[in-house]
Amino acid sequence: MGHDLVTERRVKLNSPDPDYDWRQVAYLLHVSRALDRLEETRLVPEKKVLYQFSARGHDMAQILLGTRLSHKKDAACGYYRSRPLLLSLGVPLEDALGSAMGRAGGYSDGRDIGVVFNYPNPHGAPALPMCGGVGAQYTPTAGWAQAIEYYRSVLKDPAYDEALAVVLGGDGSVAANGFWSALTIATTQKLPMLFYIEDNEYGISVPSTYQTPGGNIARNLASFSGLEVISGDGTDPADAARLLTRAVAHVRARKGPALIRLTVPRLQGHSFQDTQTYKSKKVVDAEEARDPLPKLKSYLVGSLLSEDEWAAIGREAEEAVEKARAIAEARGVADPTTVLDNVFYEDEMQAIGGQWTHGYAPPASTDAPQPEGQRINMVTAIRRTLDHELEVNPRVLLFGEDIGPKGGVHAVTLGLQDKFGAGRVFDTSLSEEGIVGRAVGMALAGLMPVPEIQFRKYAEPAMEQINDCGTMRWRTHNRFAAPMVLRIPGGFFKCGDPWHSQTNEVQFVHNPGWKVAVPSNAEDAVGLLRAGLRGNDPVIFFEHRAMLDDSWARRPYPGDDYVLPFGRARMVSEGDAITIVTWGAMVPRCEAAAKEVSADVIDLRTLMPWDREAVLESVRRTRRCLIVHEDLQTAGFGAEIAAVVADEAFLDLDAPVTRLTMPDIPSPHNPVLLNWAVPSVERIRAKIDELVGF
Template sequence: MSVETIDQPTETLRDTVTPGGTDWRRVAYLTLLSRALDEMEETRLIPAKKIMYQFSARGHDMAQVLLGLKLDRPQDAACGYYRSRPLLLALGVDPEVALASAMAREGGYSGGRDIGTVFNFPNRHGASALPMCGGVGAQYTPTAGWAQAIDYYRTVLGDASYDGAMAVVLGGDASVASNGFWSALTIATTQKLPMLFYIEDNGFGISVPSSFQTPGGDIAANLASWRGLEIFDGDGTDPAEAERLVEAATEHVRGGQGPALLRLTVPRLQGHSFQDTQTYKSDALVSAEWARDPLPKLKAHLVGRVLSQGEWDAIEREAGAAAEAALVAAEGRDVAPVESVLRNVFSETGALQEMGGQWTKGYVAPAASDVVEATVGQRINMVTAIRRTLDHELSINPRVLLFGEDIGPKGGVHAVTLGLQDKHGSGRVFDTSLSEEGIIGRAVGMAIAGLMPVPEIQFRKYAEPATEQINDAGTMRWRTDNRFAAPMVVRVPGGFFKCGDPWHSQTNEVAFIHNPGWQVAVPSNAEDAVGLLRTALRGNDPVIFFEHRAMLDAAWARRQYPGDDYALPFGKARVTREGDDITIVTWGAMVPRCEEAGATAAEGGRSVEVIDLRTLMPWDKAAVLASVRRTRRCLIVHEDLQTAGFGAEIAAVVADEAFIDLDAPVVRLTMPDIPSPHHPALLDWAVPSVAKIAAKIDELVGY
């Protein structure tokens, strides 16, 4: 039975809706439904091994329902955590779907791909639940991104339907110690975003007391002097107080007064999860927690005031019957076909996600071509090529927006975005706080909201604090079974330049490739940079766009601008030098070195073919294998470290699929397994040089 299908006589509804707008009958029904589902899982489904993970919401439930019923606009969104099922029921999630998800059945939140409590809810009729992340605190910055998207739609795009919309993030008291919480708090308050932080303080993070998470165990008190943040604090088990605080907090945010933090103290009446025996709590503490159970308080608040005892009993029976009906329906669902787990890693033709990305908002990419315009123009460097492409796409697509540290008036530390804020405004090209977690996390929320965010990570090494958000964004389509996706283009400069160092010169592209769901582009020249960037900006998948520092202004990398319609497909390599004796597979800054080594080898009678992969996910296996089967030799050259570098994947594929065609071993030439050295002499020795490449060519051809 769907929560949305329950009809009541008009008289009853009128009587149970108080002047504050709270439908107490609905609150009672949803709280009792949540309790019935928890009890069913704990006493029947877990013992029967039909559920593998269970997180009881008992104690948290009533306040969540009060909050969820305030989220009634299509532009609202909420993101919670394991104990957020009461909120989901209030948003309209069918209890059958909730139970089917808990049992990992087909058609649930993820179709059995993810833990059953890891939810998502693309709601076409009201507020959506953003895809939950499994890491503590990872929900904060994507919610801040949704809040910033509300502001963008309203102020930049002039969409009045976003007036008064809000984003709500739920977190426990332990989550306030996370990087994500503080990053989102900074974003929301400095930008005055319509965002509500709802902290459910039950006193524990699994077994660790809240005093270990924040001094004194009270985040509301500690944030009392935080500028731009309105604080609401109280008892989440008292129906009247919880109603008042929820109403005040949501009115504050909807009224355009900036973000708010609502801290409600609640008891966690069961363990962190079903397996948690709570032995770290004394008997007296457990008894004190049960004495604060909000359900008896809710009943006392309603019976005799807005409901009779008979009406309460009827509601309880109704909720129990709905839970039983949901269980029957959920158990009737099959497990998803096992081979289906291979689908929806990337976008698929004819299978558009329900929510997220500009395509779901009606975006249609302009006509494009992989043919360079015939007009002759000045050769431009890669910096200018990238800037011109960003400028053009900003001009024709209002959903594109650029942000990162120093990309505004300064134009980026590599000058790629120079002048773009002056032309397109600070609403579309803007600086951010110094938090890579915040940069990528907010991009996730913006992407889900239908924008095309283009965040910049200043240098490759600086992406490490954003690792969790990068992983969560890439896996979103798969783990929600194509319900949600977060297409974006993350610009990442990196690699050596005139010198190196362990902090600014790292490449390590393989780490991005090992995050499922991300496409990875590594252009070696200005023309390819234009074509790949344009494809990424018009696409429907998240993309890492790697801008090699050594190529940004290199003379070799300069090309004529290929035109505003020029776009290249991902997974299509380019043969930059044809040959018959050996195939060199490479990308990025190694391409010109391999070409030069090939020319040197040609003087000695060696015929060298050089393949520039251009994209590493996907990579052009067919082109590499066809070339190797013809030349019968393969040398892989890359700047990244050798051990577990992407060259190892290429070598394995060549060995697997073209072994009998080889006349020599597959060889990799890379940096040694060390960070990038700083002094130019040390760097030149470590990075594959033209001479070293030429020597390897001679060695393999003469094998």
């Protein structure tokens, strides 16, 4: 009897973990292998799949991870080798294959590479839109995790209790800026975030020792404050399952973030085209010996499955993949004209992202200002608008460097943290990648984030996140969107310099999916800011430093219901001798320069979209066009306006379309140098006289 008890205890210890559905794990692992094999042996050679990244070796542990994402408010963000995770979340096989083939439907309707995954998942945790850039997945995932904490702590929503966000990355990505930024965010804020690192020892051909000292990120982070670090073998079913259970339980218990590093072999090249000539035969053979598929078979057959059952699971997976292939291949290619759709919100709501998908409805508004009280400067107008929207909409939250107790280096957020608390108005670490990236994740989770970049030049480290946010609606075919208002002060103020005085608005215009506002006065700032805060698209809100306290820019507050539509220019003055098109700090200079001339002075107010019709109507009437802006001349936004006027109103012109801008130099610091470089009232007036007399 005693011998029987010992035997029974040993069997239990060696039995598969009952918390996992091992039959489903085995089935999905066979499916993943069948998908990779089909692509590698048929679809890539037939040129039906153009980008292929095998998941062989990474697959089993990912599937185990996916089975742990059982909470409705969980979310995962992967990278190009993360299809097994999506399979475990329930992505239809025909979508997985059809997306790889660029067919209609699927992840993107053929707009994006098939290995750039997303999955709204109506039945469980979504797979957030991944990005093609290595490491770009980390900070948006941190944003989703911070949104979970916001829902729990600020909005007191119990639906988010025990939820977590998990990000997948390889050993190469731990050298990326996004990884370290997200690690800082997650640990300092104690966020419910799990970093899942698959270490196959190679970033394409570069050994992991080039990415992190010693090639083991878990060892290096062992003493990182506020982070649970776990490491083990991702090819051993029992070890991987045990460690994943531990990691997930730690985060769900609100003990802070965790990082789990699992070693796995990459059993194929980085991509199909990669021949792995940089690996010796000994290395390749050692990797093959660590294949998790036969290890899983040994783990299950004899304890949970018979040989026949294992073989039947394999046949079932092959049949499912072949059926999915037939469905995917029967799908056509999307109508090419539809690629113009979904750059911005149109009439159909996205599946995930933005406050509108969570039941928010914009309050009644008016585009007719209702002036209240004395004239106020632009700083006060922006602050008052933020104050009101924070008051009426609990989904609005503000963050950035020094915006809390200090109130921002430009004093725009002064007093807002005192009024609304550090949960809604808070400082961040010094990482623009982290500021914008976390805003993306928060927006995806249904909040309305208002991040601030302290100066225009400082946006450069965040450009990858800015680009990825703008393209999200388009590249996911309206499945996901991340509406936000990104506030960016810039331009000269009393003096200039190459670091704090840059404008370069055109760079944002060239990022599809962003609306771009460049108000010149307090009234317009209120209307455009409120439009962004209540809208359903990401908005760049450019606050010109010279106008924040400029007396010309002061206006009475236009009311709490004032919303100014994007793409509607303002006629500053009217005349018939010349059209002057401008925006931002150049508006008052152009108005002053044109006092003695019968001129249309047009303040565009927004650059994306911009009011082409107002400009063309004016030019056809005045027959002359001068474009004035602070940014550099070469490839500045004035070049776009000039091209449109030349294309569509050439025969109406009596003089050449002319631009007056800064020369192609950074902003000079000394005021004498700056005033020489920036278009002045005198230079604008001289150019007006030249064109009128042409």
